[in-house]
Amino acid sequence: xxxAKGYAAQDKSSELAPWNFHRREVGPHxxxxxIRYCGVCHSDLHQIRDDWGGATFPMIPGHEIVGIVTNAGTxxxxxxxxxxVAVGNMVDSCRICDNCRQGLEQYCTTHISxxxxxxxxxxLPTYGGYSNIIVVHEDFVFTVSEKLxxxxxxxxxxxxxxxxxxxxxxxxxxxxxLAVLGLGGLGHMAVKFGVAFGAEVTVLSTSPAKEADAKAxxxxxxxxxxxxxxxxxxxxxxxxxxxxxxxxxxxxxYLALLRTNGTHIVLGLPSEPATFRLGNIVFGRKSxxxxxxxxxxxxxEMLDYCAGHHIVADVELIDMKNIYVAFDRMVKGDVRYRFxxxxxxx
Amino acid sequence: xxxAKGYAAQDKSSELAPWNFHRREVGPHxxxxxIRYCGVCHSDLHQIRDDWGGATFPMIPGHEIVGIVTNAGTxxxxxxxxxxVAVGNMVDSCRICDNCRQGLEQYCTTHISxxxxxxxxxxLPTYGGYSNIIVVHEDFVFTVSEKLxxxxxxxxxxxxxxxxxxxxxxxxxxxxxLAVLGLGGLGHMAVKFGVAFGAEVTVLSTSPAKEADAKAxxxxxxxxxxxxxxxxxxxxxxxxxxxxxxxxxxxxxYLALLRTNGTHIVLGLPSEPATFRLGNIVFGRKSxxxxxxxxxxxxxEMLDYCAGHHIVADVELIDMKNIYVAFDRMVKGDVRYRFxxxxxxx
Numbered sequence: 001x002x003x004a005k006g007y008a009a010q011d012k013s014s015e016l017a018p019w020n021f022h023r024r025e026v027g028p029h030x031x032x033x034x035i036r037y038c039g040v041c042h043s044d045l046h047q048i049r050d051d052w053g054g055a056t057f058p059m060i061p062g063h064e065i066v067g068i069v070t071n072a073g074t075x076x077x078x079x080x081x082x083x084x085v086a087v088g089n090m091v092d093s094c095r096i097c098d099n100c101r102q103g104l105e106q107y108c109t110t111h112i113s114x115x116x117x118x119x120x121x122x123x124l125p126t127y128g129g130y131s132n133i134i135v136v137h138e139d140f141v142f143t144v145s146e147k148l149x150x151x152x153x154x155x156x157x158x159x160x161x162x163x164x165x166x167x168x169x170x171x172x173x174x175x176x177x178l179a180v181l182g183l184g185g186l187g188h189m190a191v192k193f194g195v196a197f198g199a200e201v202t203v204l205s206t207s208p209a210k211e212a213d214a215k216a217x218x219x220x221x222x223x224x225x226x227x228x229x230x231x232x233x234x235x236x237x238x239x240x241x242x243x244x245x246x247x248x249x250x251x252x253x254y255l256a257l258l259r260t261n262g263t264h265i266v267l268g269l270p271s272e273p274a275t276f277r278l279g280n281i282v283f284g285r286k287s288x289x290x291x292x293x294x295x296x297x298x299x300x301e302m303l304d305y306c307a308g309h310h311i312v313a314d315v316e317l318i319d320m321k322n323i324y325v326a327f328d329r330m331v332k333g334d335v336r337y338r339f340x341x342x343x344x345x346x
Numbered sequence: 347x348x349x350a351k352g353y354a355a356q357d358k359s360s361e362l363a364p365w366n367f368h369r370r371e372v373g374p375h376x377x378x379x380x381i382r383y384c385g386v387c388h389s390d391l392h393q394i395r396d397d398w399g400g401a402t403f404p405m406i407p408g409h410e411i412v413g414i415v416t417n418a419g420t421x422x423x424x425x426x427x428x429x430x431v432a433v434g435n436m437v438d439s440c441r442i443c444d445n446c447r448q449g450l451e452q453y454c455t456t457h458i459s460x461x462x463x464x465x466x467x468x469x470l471p472t473y474g475g476y477s478n479i480i481v482v483h484e485d486f487v488f489t490v491s492e493k494l495x496x497x498x499x500x501x502x503x504x505x506x507x508x509x510x511x512x513x514x515x516x517x518x519x520x521x522x523x524l525a526v527l528g529l530g531g532l533g534h535m536a537v538k539f540g541v542a543f544g545a546e547v548t549v550l551s552t553s554p555a556k557e558a559d560a561k562a563x564x565x566x567x568x569x570x571x572x573x574x575x576x577x578x579x580x581x582x583x584x585x586x587x588x589x590x591x592x593x594x595x596x597x598x599x600y601l602a603l604l605r606t607n608g609t610h611i612v613l614g615l616p617s618e619p620a621t622f623r624l625g626n627i628v629f630g631r632k633s634x635x636x637x638x639x640x641x642x643x644x645x646x647e648m649l650d651y652c653a654g655h656h657i658v659a660d661v662e663l664i665d666m667k668n669i670y671v672a673f674d675r676m677v678k679g680d681v682r683y684r685f686x687x688x689x690x691x692x
Contacts, residue, residue: 099606107606107630109582169631236455260445260453263633266624275621278612281636284453285515287609288634290627 001025002032005346006131007320008058012050016323019058021127023135031141032071033085038129039064039154039315040339041185042246045327047117051271055117062129063089063115064157064340066150076138084150086142086303087134088157089293091115091126095139103297130320132346142300145307152312155338156303158293159185159313160193163242164302165294166265167193172240174198179241179257180219183210185313186244186267188337191217192311194242202238204254213336217314231257236284238262248272251288255280263287313338319345347371348378351692352477353666354404358396362669365404367473369481377487378417379431384475385410385500385661386685387531388592391673393463397617401463408475409435409461410503410686412496422484430496432488432649433480434503435639437461437472449643476666478692488646491653498658501531501684502649504639505659509536509588510648511640512611513543518586520544525587525603526565529556531659532590532613534683537563538657540588548584550600559682563660577603582630584608594618597634601626609633659684665691 001022008019026032044061046052065087069079079085093100094110105112113120116128127134144153163186172178178199180190187203194201195218202221203214211222223230236259243254246268254264255276266274266288274288281288294302306312314337318326326339347368354365372378390407392398411433415425425431439446440456451458459466462474473480490499509532518524524545526536533549540547541564548567549560557568569576582605589600592614600610601622612620612634620634627634640648652658660683664672672685 104606109606166631260450260455266628269625269628273621273623275619277619278636279615281634282612282615282638283636285512285635285637287636288627289631290624290629290633291631292628 002133002135004131004133006060006127007323007346008060008127009048011057012048012055016048016061016130019060021058021060023133024124026071026073026135028073028075029138030073030135031069031076031079031085031138032133032135033065033067033087033141034070035065035067035129035132035134035343037066037151037154038062038341038343039158039313040318040323040326040330040341041158042330045330052269056125059117060127060130061116062131062341063087064154064159065115065129065134066144066154066157067134067343073138078138079141079143084144084146086144086153086157087115087129087136087140088142088161088299089115090296091136091140092121094121103295105295106293130323130341132343140296142303144303147307147310149312151317151340151342152315153303153306154340155185155189155313155315156306157299159338160189160306161294161299161302162186162267162291163190163244164193165298166242166267166291167197168298169291170240170263170265172197172199176200176239177202177237179204179223179238180244181241181254182244183214183337184244184333184335185338188217188314190242190244191219195219196309196311204241225253236260240265242267244268246270251276252280255286255288258284258286260284261286263289266290315340317342321345348479348481350477350479352406352473353669353692354406354473355394357403358394358401362394362407362476365406367404367406369479370470372417372419372481374419374421375484376419376481377415377422377425377431377484378479378481379411379413379433379487380416381411381413381475381478381480381689383412383497383500384408384687384689385504385659386664386669386672386676386687387504388676391676398615402471405463406473406476407462408477408687409433410500410505411461411475411480412490412500412503413480413689419484424484425487425489430490430492432490432499432503433461433475433482433486434488434507434645435461436642437482437486438467440467449641451641452639476669476687478689486642488649490649493653493656495658497663497686497688498661499649499652500686501535501659501661502652503645505531505684506535506652507640507645507648508532508613508637509590510539511644512588512613512637513539514644515637516586516609516611518543518545522546522585523548523583525550525569525584526590527587527600528590529560529683530590530679530681531684534563534660536588536590537565541565542655542657550587571599582606586611588613590614592616597622598626601632601634604630604632606630607632609635612636661686663688667691
């Protein structure tokens with residue numbers, strides 16, 4: 001067993017605090033990684049508080065992991081010691097269901113091993129990236145170009161792939177009008193990718209103050225959703241709305257912004273059920289769709305695309321001990337656009 | 347003006363009764379039709395009762411119209427007197443918006459002239475097919491092969507195209523598992539088209555008694571939705587669910603039946619908003635979509651397809667005076683599968 005340390009929650013009402021634990025020995029197909037950066041995802045906070053139910057403790061959150069290979073199993077060919085690599089939301093899956101065979105491991109119908117608050121295929125608990133070491137099967141480890149700023153790569157592993165995957169699946173690009181609802185960790189990556197793919201990108205936000213930021217990220221247009229006149233004038237305008245909002249919200253006002261055949265793509269998981277009038281999709285042959293992170297081949301494709309197009313997240317680097325300062329600011333939306341923990345400060 | 351007669355509702359609380367009115371003179375591009383058959387659509391009853399609001403009276407319902415050309419304007423080339431023709435949900439549209447130019451007149455963004463309870467492009471009211479004569483611009487008149495049973499063609503103009511259009515739009519066919527929710531006027535046509543297009547078709551129904559009927563129509567499988575075991579065993583099974591139910595109903599149990607990338611297509615307009623858990627579309631990249639009737643080119647395509655494949659509706663022919671007997675039975679679901687009025691009985 002490998003001695004490791006991290007920040008863990010011991011139960012749903014306790015705060016993250018230093019905790020010593022063990023990682024498994026490096027097997028023939030495993031890669032041992034010294035974690036250098038880990039992004040802070042809103043779901044980290046939801047899970048340590050057991051907001052979605054079913055949490056298991058102790059829990060070490062973190063699934064936007066970038067680090068350096070320190071050891072590799074005898075059968076590992078894809079990396080060598082000293083190389084930068086990354087790990088995202090998953091560390092394994094059943095590998096044999098239809099979805100796994102198609103590289104859609106995120107929709108594995110049998111058993112996904114999420115990076116934390118989950119179990120390995122053998123049933124042992126998984127622990128996330130708020131830690132100094134992780135051991136992962138090579139098939140779930142990504143290579144990262146050294147051309148990129150590594151701290152700014154970390155958020156690509158969740159916020160990045162969560163927007164990249166639906167944009168690719170629905171073939172969003174030139175000639176399309178894309179609306180990005182919400183300008184946070186996911187939203188700011190959606191603007192960058194949408195612009196890179198050739199779409200006309202509009203940020204939809206409740207706050208007029210975000211217009212300058214949206215434009216600085218490359219957005220072509222900005223729409224204040226609380227302005228009834230602006231909403232009315234954009235009726236029937238968009239081909240796609242990428243909805244990154246995880247808080248409960250109405251859908252009818254956004255469905256009205258879609259043109260015929262338009263698609264509203266939900267990426268967040270509000271706690272309340274969605275409610276909308278069916279006439280708002282029947283008239284105009286519109287769709288409301290969902291999408292969850294991305295598969296393993298697509299995540300590597302995204303990282304390679306980012307290297308080729310110099311795309312990374314905008315981040316604020318923090319020390320491990322300041323995680324609750326970061327959580328508080330994240331909940332208020334006061335971050336441009338993702339906190340990343342410098343794991344050297346653990 | 348042309349003297350005509352029909353069955354009209356004078357206001358939302360009065361029953362349909364004989365009414366004399368006028369049709370416009372036949373213009374250069376108009377076709378005058380002696381109506382022989384008119385299908386009875388559930389929306390006819392909704393509209394004369396003003397269930398959806400905004401109704402205008404007097405109202406003559408009926409938008410599943412088959413008849414014989416008795417007169418054609420000087421510029422009309424597509425038909426001649428004595429020929430069988432049909433008219434559906436629309437008698438005109440703006441013709442210049444993007445959707446109209448693409449043959450998606452049903453999604454006209456300016457002004458659709460529905461066949462009744464609507465207005466012509468010049469603002470005059472439209473009156474439907476529970477009448478002896480109709481005058482329609484040739485562009486909104488369809489030709490019908492004389493090979494088909496004309497009374498059984500009538501329901502194709504609404505029930506038929508409403509299911510044909512989404513099956514074609516989503517390219518449902520060989521290799522797909524299609525579920526048809528509800529076995530009424532729309533549902534029985536969805537089974538026929540789904541089977542003709544090569545899909546594996548399953549009828550979902552609350553009533554085990556409908557299994558024999560479903561199989562007789564060509565369905566390969568039957569699932570009783572009130573049977574928890576059957577529902578559980580079909581989890582993740584279907585590529586598409588065609589939802590023909592116009593009553594309020596839950597969606598979560600059906601979303602669970604979809605496989606990854608599956609689509610639930612809503613065709614009805616329940617009065618209450620749809621409510622479902624977003625996790626049920628995010629996990630599995632599923633969609634809930636809507637679809638409204640079909641465009642003019644696609645409706646002609648459907649009628650030609652039906653002629654080539656000997657597909658018509660299963661109908662019960664009724665006399666005009668028995669319309670309320672038919673309405674009562676329709677509301678109870680006691681019809682296999684569409685009432686059609688023999689307009690010779692007007």
